[in-house]
Amino acid sequence: MSYFDYAATQPMRQSAIDAWVAASGMLNAGAQYTSGRKSRSVLDDARETVAELLGCEPIEVVFTASGTEADNIAIQGLFHASSNEAGAGRIISSPIEHSAVRDTVARLEEQHGATVDLMPV
Numbered sequence: 001m002s003y004f005d006y007a008a009t010q011p012m013r014q015s016a017i018d019a020w021v022a023a024s025g026m027l028n029a030g031a032q033y034t035s036g037r038k039s040r041s042v043l044d045d046a047r048e049t050v051a052e053l054l055g056c057e058p059i060e061v062v063f064t065a066s067g068t069e070a071d072n073i074a075i076q077g078l079f080h081a082s083s084n085e086a087g088a089g090r091i092i093s094s095p096i097e098h099s100a101v102r103d104t105v106a107r108l109e110e111q112h113g114a115t116v117d118l119m120p121v
């Protein structure tokens with residue numbers, strides 16, 4: 001069987017499924033009880049492994065639950081980091097972006113006065 005919708009999602013590797021199943025019974029990684037501390041340890045180890053693979057610091061690795069969440073964190077984070085007291089930041093995007101990007105950019109323009117430039121494709 002072939003899979004043709006990689007634009008929407010990609011099938012998980014069996015090793016990823018196995019790791020997810022093993023971790024799915026863990027509880028709140030922010031909790032102070034034993035199972036919470038164990039969950040935190042697994043999460044920290046995963047963050048360190050990913051950071052090492054990417055050549056960055058573990059604090060720079062942010063796990064998200066979806067692409068939409070990742071888009072929001074990245075766009076809003078960069079916007080607010082680039083904004084200054086003199087005015088809102090500038091966003092350069094394109095009209096063919098995913099709705100998660102378009103909606104976030106529009107919200108920043110409406111609510112925070114972002115200057116938005118849509119570049120032609």
